[in-house]
Amino acid sequence: MSIQTQGNTLSFAAIDGDAGLKAALAMKRADIIDTVADSGMKGRGGAGFPTGMKWNFAGAQKGDRKYIICNADEGEPGTFKDRVILTEFADLVFAGMTIAGRAIGAKEGIVYLRGEYSYLRSPLNAVIKKRRAAGLLGKDVGGVKGFDFDIIVALGAGAYICGEETALIESLEGFRGEPRNRPPFPVVAGYRYAPTVVNNVETLASAACIFAKGIDWFKSFGTDRSTGFKLFSISGDCEKPGVYEFPFGITVADLLKEVGGSDAKAVQIGGASGVCVPQAQFARQMAFEDIPTGGSVMVFGPQRDMLAVAHNFLEFFVDESCGQCTPCRVGNTKMLEAAEQLREGACPAAYIAELRELSGTMQVASKCGLGQTSSVAFMSILEHFGDEIMSRTPQAETARSGA
């Protein structure tokens, strides 16, 4: 088995998360939340919800049965940074979960690990065991009287949709991973209908870093509206794929230079549910104010057939839609059919206009992020590579598939 990943040096490597935990445990609960809020950190999973606000909502709820869930259901195509964090920096993640538990008043933490990463389960449990022995989990954590917090690892079973926080909670409770209606949001009624914070692996690890190194250090990276650094999962047509750390605000062009992919004709940012950015827009920034992202960057070289890329994404979404709501279930199927027609060179331009409308419907009417975003990549590929795609003829396709 070889799962080493190349990239640049990550800040995580030089940070003692337990120093962060110690610093946080010396603070009042409200001050912990304020620190995270003041750092300006937004969720690293891609949606970019302010972490401090999430913790604040859950902290404000009454009762002592609350949960911290670490979302390790990293299923977005092209994303693998959480795998690296969990392999190399699990202590940081657990320190972050413990800090979050202290902040909102939770006693239990759950890591929801995707089924595809089942080989990480034993190593993670070993780290948890070590932390219990060191008094960093269990009763009176870190010597703080009355602060009990423990973590378990739950294993998913192969469903992309379970990365959506309410679907993840349904799955943990033993149900089909079908997203819930919101409100109520998980911070009010989540796992077992108790207040629950669901944070991405990287968010929790970064939180531990903020307490170890301070707000000013964290804010020295990134832009005003997207503070801090971000881990990027780089794959596709480049010389040095791997996990990289860059400050928010880096341009697509600068990123491509770092990874050896400057001749790219397009990059897909944010995974299959993200956007396709053509070469003409490589001056754009990776930041919540420009291109929001969970850090997935797939590089497409000059020779790539972008329609084949869109087709692959749509097959993925048809397979992974939970099927609960019609816009997503039927919409994705119609999108896939259209991509197949386009590949055969048999899709009239008027139909493309109808697809755009359908995409709009899916974006506003789907119940969760899957259906709201699944047609975006296809639409941006049609927009930027329309000439390349519409000029296909049935013969061209036959020649291509025969080659």
Next chain:
Amino acid sequence: MLVTQQEQLRADVTALVDKLGPGRSSLIPILQDVKRNHHGIDTDAMQIVADLLDIHPVEVYSVATFYAFLSPTAQGELVVRLCRTVSCELAGKDAIARALESELGIAFGETSEDGRVTLEWANCMGMCDQGPALLVNDRVYTRVTPETVREIAAECRAAHSGHAAERREGYLV
């Protein structure tokens, strides 16, 4: 299913319910174990799980059919899952797919006649920088080439008893 097999299954599930508790949250871990050790989740198994968790069997069916890794269909002791998502496609997964089909002698979605190996597609498994990637049960193979497919196929044939032992050990730590 033989009565003895059914009794064995009931004993296995009972032990799991004792360990994990009779709550609904135990359903997926129980099904994962049944799938792992019995290579499928047939209607008898669903009925037994439903009885012991005190839920309707259709609830069990509904959950088992939802998750890719819990699919009730009988599968081989080794399940080979090749990633079919974009980065692995760019890295040449089509050649690997053809090599797997010819080396294992089965098509995607099929199980070998001796019941040892099942070949399936997987959606992105987070090895995008090292594609093409595949899983054999819990084991990851990256940067797979047609040559390594031959080695993997040989390993599947030779070491399958070893794999089975490893899988049992790895469960519920």
